[in-house]
Amino acid sequence: MSKKPFECIQNNLSELIPKECLKKLPRKWEKIGNICLICLNEELTSYADIIGEAYATVLDCKSVLRDLGGIEGVYRLPQVKVIYGDEDTETVHKENGVSFVIDPSKVMYSSGNLDERKRMSTIANHNEVIVDMFAGIGYFSIPMAVHVKPKKIYACEINPVAYGYLCKNIQMNDVACIIDPLFGDSLFVAPENVADRVVMGYLGGTDRFFLKALSCLKEKIGMVHFHDTFPDEKIPDKPMETLKEKSKLVDCDLELVTSIRVKSYAPGIGHYVFDIRVG
Secondary structure, three states, rough: OOOOOHHHHHHHOOOOOHHHHHOOOOOOOOOEEEEEEEOOOHHHHHHHHHHHHHHHHHHHHOOOOEEEEEEEEEOOEEEEEEEEEEEOOOOOEEEEOOOEEEEOOOOOOOHHHHHHHHHHHHHOOOOEEEOOOOOOOOOHHHHHHOOOOOOEEEEEEOHHHHHHHHHHHHHHOOOOEEEEEEEOHHHHHHHOHHHHHHHEEEOOHHHHHHHHHHEEEEHHOOEEEEEEEEEEHHHHHHHHHHHHHHHHHHOOEEEEEEEEEEEEEEOOEEEEEEEEOOO
């Protein structure tokens, strides 16, 4: 029986680092194209390059990045450091029939959102106009364009590096006739009164953008996919109370169709998406 990747990593490192460190090696990692991201215990820092080489060898990666603390700021910048391999960490990542060119050291990418990206790739229809308020490199826009081919997708992105990759990925996946990339803050660049569906794939105070999302809908009627992090015990009532209070300002009715826990974010806190019918 062949060994599992983590067993191979442990075996490769068994004579290179202390035994107590072997027990603290990360059992989970994120592989994006041929780039690997891992979290390292502080006690492993002095062996980071050796550990990075072992993960790269077993997982067939050209570079290994150490995750230093998640995503930061409005531009959603990844806090990472190259601990092994090529300093050029641009790669092509393929999933669900879509190709993304990306540099994980410069823009965020979460493999934990894969199921939600797959779901969104089939949820619309070809007659719809969609506004993606936080498009990134095209996480949701491009799968929707490839698999559903809606009438139009307006993809907004404020980070200039992510916007550059968004434009590259639109061309790479041959969906330029469907996706219009819009550079800037979605509060200002997202078109109003055009959409049947609005995607709000953002974490951290997403409700600040909710009234803008409602204004993007045609006559404030349609679907909104609202993402954010919440204590699990508050789902779904507390977040919906907040959104319903905001919707009163523009005389909209909201109906929660479904809430989905996309992934764990912290102990007792989840990343959720709410499918909300408006109108």
